[in-house]
Amino acid sequence: MLKGRHLIDPMDLSIEEIDEVLELAQRIIREPERFSSACRGRILATLFYEPSTRTRLSFETAMLRLGGEVIGFSEASSSSASKGESVADTIRTVECYADIAAMRHPKEGSARVAAANSRTMPVINAGDGGHHHPTQTLTDLLTIRELKGTLEDLTVGLCGDLKFGRTVHSLIKTLARFRGNSFTLISPPELKVPDYIRDEVLARGGIPFVEYERLENAIASLDILYMTRVQRERFFNEDDYLRLKNSYILDAEKLKKAKSDMIVLHPLPRVNEIAVEVDSDPRAAYFRQAKYGMYVRMALIMKLLGVEA
Protein backbone atom coordinates (compact mmCIF):
# COMPACT_ATOMS: atom_id res chain seq x y z
CA MET A 1 0.00 0.00 0.00
CA LEU A 2 1.49 3.30 -1.05
CA LYS A 3 -1.31 5.49 0.30
CA GLY A 4 -0.12 7.85 3.02
CA ARG A 5 3.52 6.86 2.62
CA HIS A 6 6.53 9.13 2.13
CA LEU A 7 9.11 8.71 -0.60
CA ILE A 8 12.56 9.65 0.64
CA ASP A 9 14.94 7.11 -0.87
CA PRO A 10 14.27 5.02 -4.00
CA MET A 11 15.05 2.02 -1.80
CA ASP A 12 11.92 2.79 0.26
CA LEU A 13 9.93 1.18 -2.54
CA SER A 14 9.80 -2.55 -3.15
CA ILE A 15 10.15 -3.61 -6.77
CA GLU A 16 6.44 -4.48 -6.74
CA GLU A 17 5.66 -0.93 -5.63
CA ILE A 18 7.94 0.50 -8.31
CA ASP A 19 6.08 -1.62 -10.88
CA GLU A 20 2.79 -0.37 -9.50
CA VAL A 21 3.80 3.29 -9.94
CA LEU A 22 5.25 2.70 -13.41
CA GLU A 23 2.16 0.78 -14.54
CA LEU A 24 -0.07 3.66 -13.51
CA ALA A 25 2.29 6.13 -15.24
CA GLN A 26 2.01 4.10 -18.42
CA ARG A 27 -1.79 4.12 -18.17
CA ILE A 28 -1.63 7.91 -17.82
CA ILE A 29 0.61 8.16 -20.89
CA ARG A 30 -1.96 6.19 -22.93
CA GLU A 31 -5.04 8.10 -21.78
CA PRO A 32 -4.06 11.34 -20.03
CA GLU A 33 -7.57 12.80 -20.29
CA ARG A 34 -8.96 10.03 -18.07
CA PHE A 35 -6.84 11.36 -15.22
CA SER A 36 -7.43 15.08 -15.70
CA SER A 37 -9.53 15.44 -12.57
CA ALA A 38 -8.14 12.59 -10.47
CA CYS A 39 -6.82 15.05 -7.87
CA ARG A 40 -9.53 17.69 -8.03
CA GLY A 41 -9.74 19.48 -4.70
CA ARG A 42 -6.29 18.31 -3.62
CA ILE A 43 -3.34 20.59 -2.99
CA LEU A 44 0.35 19.90 -3.56
CA ALA A 45 2.88 22.02 -1.68
CA THR A 46 6.21 22.46 -3.44
CA LEU A 47 8.72 23.43 -0.76
CA PHE A 48 11.92 24.37 -2.59
CA TYR A 49 14.62 25.67 -0.27
CA GLU A 50 16.93 25.93 -3.25
CA PRO A 51 15.94 26.67 -6.80
CA SER A 52 15.49 23.75 -9.16
CA THR A 53 13.15 25.04 -11.78
CA ARG A 54 13.09 21.85 -13.81
CA THR A 55 12.07 19.60 -10.93
CA ARG A 56 9.61 22.09 -9.47
CA LEU A 57 7.85 22.66 -12.78
CA SER A 58 7.63 18.91 -13.29
CA PHE A 59 5.91 18.43 -9.93
CA GLU A 60 3.61 21.40 -10.39
CA THR A 61 2.59 20.42 -13.90
CA ALA A 62 1.96 16.88 -12.72
CA MET A 63 -0.49 18.11 -10.07
CA LEU A 64 -2.18 20.58 -12.42
CA ARG A 65 -2.67 17.86 -15.04
CA LEU A 66 -4.39 15.77 -12.39
CA GLY A 67 -6.80 18.63 -11.73
CA GLY A 68 -5.23 19.57 -8.41
CA GLU A 69 -3.86 22.88 -7.11
CA VAL A 70 -0.36 23.94 -6.14
CA ILE A 71 1.09 26.18 -3.42
CA GLY A 72 4.68 26.68 -2.33
CA PHE A 73 7.92 28.58 -2.55
CA SER A 74 10.81 28.26 -4.94
CA GLU A 75 13.77 29.45 -2.89
CA ALA A 76 14.60 29.78 0.77
CA SER A 77 14.81 33.58 0.72
CA SER A 78 11.12 33.86 -0.11
CA SER A 79 10.10 31.48 2.67
CA SER A 80 10.06 31.45 6.43
CA ALA A 81 13.28 29.44 6.25
CA SER A 82 15.09 32.73 5.72
CA LYS A 83 13.83 33.75 9.17
CA GLY A 84 15.35 30.60 10.60
CA GLU A 85 12.31 28.36 10.77
CA SER A 86 13.19 24.68 10.98
CA VAL A 87 12.14 22.10 8.42
CA ALA A 88 10.13 20.40 11.16
CA ASP A 89 8.08 23.53 11.88
CA THR A 90 7.56 24.31 8.20
CA ILE A 91 6.17 20.83 7.65
CA ARG A 92 3.89 21.06 10.70
CA THR A 93 2.46 24.28 9.28
CA VAL A 94 2.19 23.21 5.65
CA GLU A 95 0.43 20.04 6.74
CA CYS A 96 -2.48 22.26 7.83
CA TYR A 97 -2.90 23.48 4.26
CA ALA A 98 -1.76 20.85 1.79
CA ASP A 99 -2.55 17.18 1.10
CA ILE A 100 0.91 16.24 -0.18
CA ALA A 101 4.31 17.93 -0.35
CA ALA A 102 7.40 17.78 -2.54
CA MET A 103 10.46 19.18 -0.81
CA ARG A 104 13.88 20.13 -2.10
CA HIS A 105 16.52 21.18 0.40
CA PRO A 106 20.30 21.60 0.19
CA LYS A 107 21.00 19.53 3.32
CA GLU A 108 21.33 15.75 3.19
CA GLY A 109 18.68 13.93 5.18
CA SER A 110 16.33 16.93 5.28
CA ALA A 111 13.55 14.88 3.69
CA ARG A 112 13.77 12.33 6.55
CA VAL A 113 13.26 15.15 9.01
CA ALA A 114 10.29 16.39 7.01
CA ALA A 115 8.73 12.94 6.86
CA ALA A 116 9.25 12.37 10.57
CA ASN A 117 7.34 15.55 11.38
CA SER A 118 4.41 15.01 9.05
CA ARG A 119 1.57 13.17 10.71
CA THR A 120 -0.68 12.59 7.70
CA MET A 121 0.74 14.44 4.70
CA PRO A 122 2.91 12.33 2.38
CA VAL A 123 6.30 13.94 1.72
CA ILE A 124 8.16 13.36 -1.54
CA ASN A 125 11.87 14.04 -1.52
CA ALA A 126 12.58 16.25 -4.53
CA GLY A 127 16.30 16.18 -3.79
CA ASP A 128 18.12 16.49 -0.44
CA GLY A 129 21.56 17.85 -1.22
CA GLY A 130 23.70 15.30 -2.99
CA HIS A 131 21.86 12.48 -1.25
CA HIS A 132 18.63 11.10 -2.75
CA HIS A 133 16.41 12.13 -5.62
CA PRO A 134 13.90 9.30 -5.94
CA THR A 135 11.67 10.86 -8.59
CA GLN A 136 14.70 11.19 -10.89
CA THR A 137 15.26 7.46 -10.49
CA LEU A 138 11.58 6.74 -11.16
CA THR A 139 11.83 8.94 -14.25
CA ASP A 140 14.79 6.93 -15.50
CA LEU A 141 12.96 3.68 -14.84
CA LEU A 142 9.79 4.80 -16.62
CA THR A 143 11.82 5.95 -19.62
CA ILE A 144 13.55 2.59 -19.84
CA ARG A 145 10.36 0.63 -19.36
CA GLU A 146 8.46 2.69 -21.88
CA LEU A 147 11.19 2.58 -24.53
CA LYS A 148 12.66 -0.87 -23.92
CA GLY A 149 9.48 -2.55 -22.69
CA THR A 150 11.19 -4.07 -19.64
CA LEU A 151 13.44 -3.41 -16.66
CA GLU A 152 15.04 -6.86 -16.83
CA ASP A 153 17.87 -8.54 -18.76
CA LEU A 154 19.39 -5.23 -19.84
CA THR A 155 23.01 -4.27 -20.37
CA VAL A 156 23.17 -0.89 -18.75
CA GLY A 157 26.08 1.43 -19.50
CA LEU A 158 26.79 4.40 -17.26
CA CYS A 159 29.30 6.90 -18.52
CA GLY A 160 31.13 9.87 -17.05
CA ASP A 161 31.27 10.91 -13.41
CA LEU A 162 30.22 7.74 -11.59
CA LYS A 163 31.71 8.83 -8.29
CA PHE A 164 29.75 11.92 -7.36
CA GLY A 165 26.61 11.41 -9.45
CA ARG A 166 23.82 10.42 -7.06
CA THR A 167 21.44 9.68 -9.94
CA VAL A 168 23.92 7.09 -11.15
CA HIS A 169 24.18 5.41 -7.75
CA SER A 170 20.41 5.28 -7.31
CA LEU A 171 19.89 3.89 -10.78
CA ILE A 172 22.49 1.15 -10.24
CA LYS A 173 21.03 0.22 -6.85
CA THR A 174 17.51 0.09 -8.23
CA LEU A 175 18.20 -1.72 -11.51
CA ALA A 176 20.37 -4.20 -9.60
CA ARG A 177 17.17 -5.35 -7.87
CA PHE A 178 15.57 -6.35 -11.16
CA ARG A 179 16.42 -9.72 -12.72
CA GLY A 180 19.15 -10.27 -15.26
CA ASN A 181 20.63 -6.79 -15.55
CA SER A 182 24.36 -6.23 -16.00
CA PHE A 183 26.36 -3.03 -15.80
CA THR A 184 29.09 -1.45 -17.86
CA LEU A 185 30.79 1.32 -15.90
CA ILE A 186 32.66 3.82 -18.05
CA SER A 187 34.68 6.49 -16.27
CA PRO A 188 38.13 7.96 -15.73
CA PRO A 189 40.04 6.22 -12.92
CA GLU A 190 39.40 9.03 -10.44
CA LEU A 191 35.66 9.05 -11.08
CA LYS A 192 34.85 5.35 -10.72
CA VAL A 193 31.81 4.27 -8.71
CA PRO A 194 32.37 4.35 -4.92
CA ASP A 195 33.56 1.13 -3.29
CA TYR A 196 30.26 0.53 -1.56
CA ILE A 197 28.45 0.35 -4.91
CA ARG A 198 31.05 -2.00 -6.36
CA ASP A 199 31.43 -4.18 -3.24
CA GLU A 200 28.12 -4.05 -1.39
CA VAL A 201 25.68 -3.65 -4.28
CA LEU A 202 27.25 -5.32 -7.32
CA ALA A 203 29.82 -7.85 -6.09
CA ARG A 204 27.82 -8.98 -3.04
CA GLY A 205 24.66 -9.25 -5.11
CA GLY A 206 26.45 -11.36 -7.73
CA ILE A 207 25.54 -8.82 -10.39
CA PRO A 208 27.78 -8.86 -13.47
CA PHE A 209 29.66 -5.65 -14.19
CA VAL A 210 32.64 -4.54 -16.25
CA GLU A 211 34.63 -1.33 -16.05
CA TYR A 212 35.96 0.66 -18.99
CA GLU A 213 37.97 3.82 -19.34
CA ARG A 214 36.68 4.74 -22.80
CA LEU A 215 33.15 4.91 -24.12
CA GLU A 216 34.14 3.96 -27.68
CA ASN A 217 35.39 0.57 -26.42
CA ALA A 218 32.24 -0.20 -24.44
CA ILE A 219 29.32 1.16 -26.44
CA ALA A 220 28.70 -1.78 -28.81
CA SER A 221 27.11 -4.11 -26.27
CA LEU A 222 24.83 -1.62 -24.49
CA ASP A 223 21.03 -1.59 -24.38
CA ILE A 224 21.01 1.64 -22.40
CA LEU A 225 23.60 4.38 -22.22
CA TYR A 226 23.23 6.74 -19.27
CA MET A 227 25.40 9.80 -19.80
CA THR A 228 26.57 12.16 -17.05
CA ARG A 229 28.78 15.18 -17.13
CA VAL A 230 32.48 14.98 -16.34
CA GLN A 231 33.71 18.23 -14.87
CA ARG A 232 37.26 19.24 -15.58
CA GLU A 233 37.91 20.13 -11.93
CA ARG A 234 37.11 16.56 -10.85
CA PHE A 235 40.26 15.27 -12.53
CA PHE A 236 43.36 15.01 -10.38
CA ASN A 237 45.72 15.82 -13.19
CA GLU A 238 45.55 17.73 -16.42
CA ASP A 239 47.21 14.93 -18.46
CA ASP A 240 44.40 12.53 -17.63
CA TYR A 241 41.86 15.16 -18.50
CA LEU A 242 43.38 15.87 -21.89
CA ARG A 243 43.88 12.17 -22.61
CA LEU A 244 40.36 11.13 -21.70
CA LYS A 245 38.02 14.11 -22.08
CA ASN A 246 36.75 13.16 -25.53
CA SER A 247 35.98 9.63 -24.37
CA TYR A 248 33.09 10.94 -22.32
CA ILE A 249 31.48 12.94 -25.09
CA LEU A 250 28.88 11.09 -27.08
CA ASP A 251 28.86 12.04 -30.75
CA ALA A 252 27.56 10.59 -34.00
CA GLU A 253 30.85 8.82 -34.63
CA LYS A 254 30.70 6.81 -31.39
CA LEU A 255 27.00 6.18 -31.84
CA LYS A 256 27.73 4.34 -35.11
CA LYS A 257 29.16 1.47 -33.05
CA ALA A 258 26.07 1.21 -30.84
CA LYS A 259 23.10 -1.11 -31.25
CA SER A 260 20.29 0.30 -33.37
CA ASP A 261 17.84 0.02 -30.46
CA MET A 262 20.08 1.33 -27.70
CA ILE A 263 18.65 4.34 -25.88
CA VAL A 264 20.62 7.31 -24.58
CA LEU A 265 19.53 8.83 -21.27
CA HIS A 266 20.80 11.89 -19.43
CA PRO A 267 19.43 13.49 -16.23
CA LEU A 268 19.76 16.98 -17.84
CA PRO A 269 20.83 19.71 -18.01
CA ARG A 270 23.36 18.67 -20.59
CA VAL A 271 26.46 20.76 -21.19
CA ASN A 272 28.73 19.28 -23.85
CA GLU A 273 28.82 15.59 -22.96
CA ILE A 274 26.32 14.82 -25.71
CA ALA A 275 27.01 16.51 -29.03
CA VAL A 276 24.00 18.36 -30.42
CA GLU A 277 24.20 16.24 -33.58
CA VAL A 278 23.05 13.26 -31.47
CA ASP A 279 19.73 14.95 -30.62
CA SER A 280 18.15 14.02 -33.95
CA ASP A 281 19.14 10.35 -33.61
CA PRO A 282 16.10 8.21 -32.72
CA ARG A 283 18.14 6.65 -29.92
CA ALA A 284 18.39 9.97 -28.09
CA ALA A 285 15.76 9.71 -25.35
CA TYR A 286 16.84 12.47 -22.99
CA PHE A 287 14.29 15.08 -24.00
CA ARG A 288 11.45 12.56 -23.91
CA GLN A 289 12.75 11.66 -20.44
CA ALA A 290 11.53 15.04 -19.14
CA LYS A 291 8.00 14.20 -20.24
CA TYR A 292 8.18 10.81 -18.57
CA GLY A 293 9.32 12.61 -15.43
CA MET A 294 6.03 14.46 -15.33
CA TYR A 295 4.00 11.29 -15.92
CA VAL A 296 5.79 9.35 -13.22
CA ARG A 297 5.20 12.22 -10.76
CA MET A 298 1.51 12.18 -11.66
CA ALA A 299 1.39 8.46 -10.91
CA LEU A 300 3.33 8.89 -7.67
CA ILE A 301 1.08 11.70 -6.41
CA MET A 302 -2.00 9.58 -7.13
CA LYS A 303 -0.55 6.53 -5.38
CA LEU A 304 0.57 8.42 -2.26
CA LEU A 305 -2.78 10.20 -2.02
CA GLY A 306 -4.58 6.92 -2.65
CA VAL A 307 -6.79 8.34 -5.39
CA GLU A 308 -8.09 6.40 -8.39
CA ALA A 309 -9.32 7.58 -11.73
Added chain:
Amino acid sequence: MMTINAIKKGIVIDHITAGRGIRIFKYLGLDKAKFTVAFIMNVPSVKMGTKDILKIENVIDIDYTVLGFIDPNITITVIDEEKVIKKIKLSLPDRVEGVISCSNPRCITSIEQEVVQRFYLSDRKRATYRCEYCDEIYSPKAQEPV
Protein backbone atom coordinates in the same frame (compact mmCIF):
# COMPACT_ATOMS: atom_id res chain seq x y z
CA MET B 1 46.55 -9.69 40.79
CA MET B 2 45.24 -7.08 43.08
CA THR B 3 42.29 -8.20 45.21
CA ILE B 4 39.10 -6.24 45.44
CA ASN B 5 36.38 -7.17 47.90
CA ALA B 6 33.38 -9.00 46.53
CA ILE B 7 30.26 -6.99 45.97
CA LYS B 8 27.18 -7.49 48.13
CA LYS B 9 24.75 -5.65 45.88
CA GLY B 10 25.74 -4.01 42.64
CA ILE B 11 27.06 -4.41 39.14
CA VAL B 12 30.26 -5.78 37.66
CA ILE B 13 31.18 -4.64 34.17
CA ASP B 14 33.72 -7.13 32.89
CA HIS B 15 35.61 -7.87 29.67
CA ILE B 16 36.00 -4.21 28.83
CA THR B 17 38.58 -3.81 26.08
CA ALA B 18 41.72 -2.53 27.84
CA GLY B 19 41.81 1.26 27.64
CA ARG B 20 38.07 1.74 27.22
CA GLY B 21 37.28 1.45 30.92
CA ILE B 22 37.93 5.12 31.53
CA ARG B 23 35.38 6.08 28.88
CA ILE B 24 32.74 3.91 30.48
CA PHE B 25 33.68 5.22 33.92
CA LYS B 26 33.09 8.75 32.66
CA TYR B 27 29.97 7.90 30.69
CA LEU B 28 28.34 6.39 33.78
CA GLY B 29 29.29 9.47 35.80
CA LEU B 30 31.16 7.35 38.33
CA ASP B 31 33.55 10.18 39.13
CA LYS B 32 30.67 11.71 41.11
CA ALA B 33 29.61 8.43 42.75
CA LYS B 34 28.72 8.42 46.47
CA PHE B 35 29.14 4.63 46.64
CA THR B 36 32.12 2.33 46.31
CA VAL B 37 33.50 1.90 42.82
CA ALA B 38 36.52 -0.14 41.81
CA PHE B 39 38.07 0.61 38.45
CA ILE B 40 40.71 -1.97 37.58
CA MET B 41 42.85 -1.52 34.52
CA ASN B 42 44.96 -3.93 32.47
CA VAL B 43 43.80 -7.10 34.18
CA PRO B 44 45.41 -10.20 32.59
CA SER B 45 42.81 -12.15 30.61
CA VAL B 46 43.18 -15.45 28.78
CA LYS B 47 40.70 -14.44 26.10
CA MET B 48 41.61 -10.80 25.66
CA GLY B 49 45.24 -10.44 26.74
CA THR B 50 44.34 -7.59 29.06
CA LYS B 51 41.01 -6.08 29.99
CA ASP B 52 39.46 -3.46 32.22
CA ILE B 53 36.87 -4.16 34.93
CA LEU B 54 34.46 -1.91 36.80
CA LYS B 55 32.87 -2.99 40.07
CA ILE B 56 30.06 -0.80 41.29
CA GLU B 57 28.65 -1.25 44.78
CA ASN B 58 25.20 0.01 43.88
CA VAL B 59 22.45 -0.83 41.41
CA ILE B 60 22.53 1.94 38.84
CA ASP B 61 20.55 2.48 35.68
CA ILE B 62 22.61 1.46 32.68
CA ASP B 63 21.70 1.97 29.02
CA TYR B 64 22.98 -1.30 27.56
CA THR B 65 22.55 0.07 24.04
CA VAL B 66 25.03 2.84 24.65
CA LEU B 67 27.40 0.57 26.54
CA GLY B 68 27.25 -2.02 23.75
CA PHE B 69 28.06 0.73 21.30
CA ILE B 70 31.13 1.84 23.30
CA ASP B 71 32.31 -1.72 23.71
CA PRO B 72 30.41 -4.76 22.40
CA ASN B 73 32.71 -7.20 24.25
CA ILE B 74 31.41 -6.27 27.68
CA THR B 75 29.64 -8.66 30.04
CA ILE B 76 27.53 -7.27 32.83
CA THR B 77 26.82 -9.14 36.04
CA VAL B 78 24.13 -7.93 38.41
CA ILE B 79 24.67 -9.05 42.00
CA ASP B 80 22.30 -9.08 44.95
CA GLU B 81 23.04 -10.52 48.40
CA GLU B 82 26.39 -11.69 47.03
CA LYS B 83 24.65 -13.83 44.42
CA VAL B 84 24.69 -13.38 40.66
CA ILE B 85 21.13 -12.65 39.63
CA LYS B 86 21.68 -11.62 36.04
CA LYS B 87 24.47 -11.93 33.45
CA ILE B 88 24.24 -9.98 30.23
CA LYS B 89 26.53 -10.25 27.22
CA LEU B 90 26.44 -7.00 25.28
CA SER B 91 26.62 -6.66 21.51
CA LEU B 92 26.61 -3.86 18.98
CA PRO B 93 23.15 -2.27 19.01
CA ASP B 94 21.25 -1.97 15.71
CA ARG B 95 20.50 1.66 16.47
CA VAL B 96 22.10 4.39 18.55
CA GLU B 97 20.01 7.39 19.47
CA GLY B 98 21.10 10.71 20.93
CA VAL B 99 24.58 9.51 21.85
CA ILE B 100 26.91 10.45 19.03
CA SER B 101 26.48 13.10 16.40
CA CYS B 102 27.02 13.32 12.68
CA SER B 103 30.14 15.11 11.50
CA ASN B 104 28.96 15.66 7.92
CA PRO B 105 28.66 19.45 7.46
CA ARG B 106 26.14 18.89 4.67
CA CYS B 107 23.85 16.89 6.98
CA ILE B 108 20.51 18.38 8.07
CA THR B 109 21.42 17.56 11.69
CA SER B 110 24.08 20.29 11.46
CA ILE B 111 21.39 23.00 11.26
CA GLU B 112 18.02 21.61 12.33
CA GLN B 113 17.34 22.48 15.98
CA GLU B 114 15.34 19.69 17.52
CA VAL B 115 16.57 16.69 15.58
CA VAL B 116 17.65 13.66 17.61
CA GLN B 117 20.88 12.21 16.23
CA ARG B 118 20.26 8.66 15.07
CA PHE B 119 22.66 6.08 13.70
CA TYR B 120 22.13 2.59 12.35
CA LEU B 121 24.54 -0.33 12.24
CA SER B 122 25.41 -0.77 8.56
CA ASP B 123 28.17 -3.36 8.87
CA ARG B 124 28.37 -5.53 12.00
CA LYS B 125 31.72 -7.07 11.09
CA ARG B 126 33.42 -3.72 10.79
CA ALA B 127 31.24 -2.09 13.47
CA THR B 128 30.26 0.65 11.06
CA TYR B 129 27.48 3.04 11.94
CA ARG B 130 25.83 5.43 9.52
CA CYS B 131 23.79 8.55 10.14
CA GLU B 132 20.11 7.78 9.66
CA TYR B 133 19.64 11.10 7.87
CA CYS B 134 22.58 11.47 5.49
CA ASP B 135 24.04 7.91 5.62
CA GLU B 136 27.51 9.26 6.36
CA ILE B 137 29.74 6.77 8.19
CA TYR B 138 30.34 7.67 11.83
CA SER B 139 34.02 8.13 12.43
CA PRO B 140 35.05 7.98 16.10
CA LYS B 141 38.36 9.65 15.27
CA ALA B 142 36.69 12.90 14.36
CA GLN B 143 34.56 12.85 17.48
CA GLU B 144 34.95 10.73 20.58
CA PRO B 145 31.81 8.73 21.28
CA VAL B 146 29.92 9.65 24.41
